[in-house]
Amino acid sequence: MQQVTEGILRMGDRGLAVAEIRHRLAHLGLIAPASSAHDCDVAGCDLFDEQVDHAVRLFQQRRGLRINGVVDAETFRALDEAKWRLGDRVLSFTPRHPLVGDDVATLQRRLGDMGFDCGRCDGIFGPRTENAVREFQRNVGLPADGVCGPQTLRALRCLQRTVVGGRPYELREAERFHHDTPTLAGKCVVLDPGHGGRDRGAVAAGLDEASIVDDIVNRVEGRLVATGAHGFRTRASQLVLQDDDVPPSDADRAAFANAAEADVLLSFHVDGHRDPACNGLATYYYGTTAERSVVGARLAGLIQDEILSRTDFLDCRTHAKTWELLRRTRMPAIRVELGYLTNPGDAARLADPTFRDRIADGVVAGLRRLYEEAAERSSDRAEGALGGH
Ligand SMILES: [Zn+2]
Structure with a gap:
């Protein structure tokens, strides 16, 4: 589940901020500009109507954001970034507040x-x-x-x-990864419980998301130690959370993993939805229609498969997203949504400690396969080289 953000705008809202959003969407060609007096009478121009809702959904789809027609902080930021065209301003590195757009x-x-x-x-x-x-x-x-x-x-x-x-970045990322030591042992894996402190995430059926992901992270951590890998929590050391603390932002979590020079980041959430029928497992990696993290996509697929093979979760597949955590991390990063707490079936599954063990087994098996595949590929390459001239 996404963190709760303030200043959310949705269908039916009205005001200056809505007019601004309309203007941005028009600039992107997603909505007809309200130029004529007919469209832009005071009543229509600042109203979040069906047209705006549709345009926001289109925009969210293009940008790899959650598609819900709601302008939350993340969608607003993306709208803001989308206004810049190359040549509009001088671009340079400003360490304290890097330019984004x-x-x-x-x-x-x-x-x-x-x-x-x-x-x-x-x-x-x-x-x-x-x-x-x-x-x-x-x-x-x-x-x-x-x-x-x-x-x-x-x-x-x-x-x-x-x-x-081919896209040079994708090739380079895959290349770098395959030159790594091809085993999970010795790897630094950052484990991120998506919620904690005063932020409990999704709450339903007498359970809360924060406690569940905390427990899952514990179970994964224990298994990682057994394989010789190092598990680090985003909440450890730098980011110790007291019960009352405001949780770190996604950018803070990414910064923690970057500073730790982690090899992989795994973020855990449980989803929630108004419709109790929504259920199932989904995994997300960094990507847009133009570009994606190849290793991230592969890892997402493996972990999704390995959890599904051990549980009876519905398969909601893997998806490319541009969420801050996935975007700002400098290593393959994925986010797993472990079912829906608002679905009675998923809630019952998640309440069961054996089921959580199976999830943790699946996560570690997926990680292990990622490195095994890399090992196979590099030994294939070595054989190929030997068999050549
Ligand atoms: Zn969540």
Whole structure:
């Protein structure tokens, strides 16, 4: 379940903020601009009507956000980022408040296509993007200041795509992963209970999401130790939570995993829904229609399969999402939604400690398979090399 955010706008709401959202959606071509006097009488322009709801859903689908027609903090942030086109502003690395927007993502994609390594194409102007800009500038004979201003933009525009076929970032991520030691032993796995402290997440059937994910994390942690891997909780050390504490944001959790130089991050949630019929297991990894984390997608698939093979959860499949936790982490990261607490069947499953053990077994089996596959692939490659010339 998503964290509760303030300032949520949905169908039927009215006001200046709604007018702003309409304006943003019109700018993106998702809704007709309310330009004529007919459309823009005071009554229509600031109303969150069916048209806006539809446009918001379209936007959410395109961006890999939860599709619900509701403008929450995450959708609003994405709308805000979408307003920037490359060339609208000078882009540079500002450590305290890095620039974020679609213009940065476009820059990263262009640089990446030419072979300059920006890392993940996440729309955040970080140190790696700055390095890639410098590299590019050196290559085209511009002062290598790492600032993407008019001159650099002109040079970018002049150059055609030089890399064809395959997305360099995806290839690099897969390559890096396969060069790693191909075993789970010694790996640093960050385990993230999605809720805790005063944030209990979904609450139903006398259970709460925070306690369940905390218990699941314990069970996974124990199994990881047995395989020789290190499990770290996002709530350990830096982020110890007292009962009253406000839980860390998704960006904080990602920062913790980045600082720990984790190999993998696993985040655990239980979903909740107004409709008690909703049930089943779903796993999420970083991605959009344009780009995705290859290793993340694979890990999501393996963990989904391994849990399903041990339980009678309904298969709600794996999906690419751009949630902050998945986006800001620098390692393969996935988020597992362990059924719906609001569904009587799933709630009964989750209440059973044996069932939780099976979930934990599935998680660790999926992780283990990820590394075993990598080992097989690299030994195939070694054999191939030996059998060659
Ligand atoms: Zn949750």
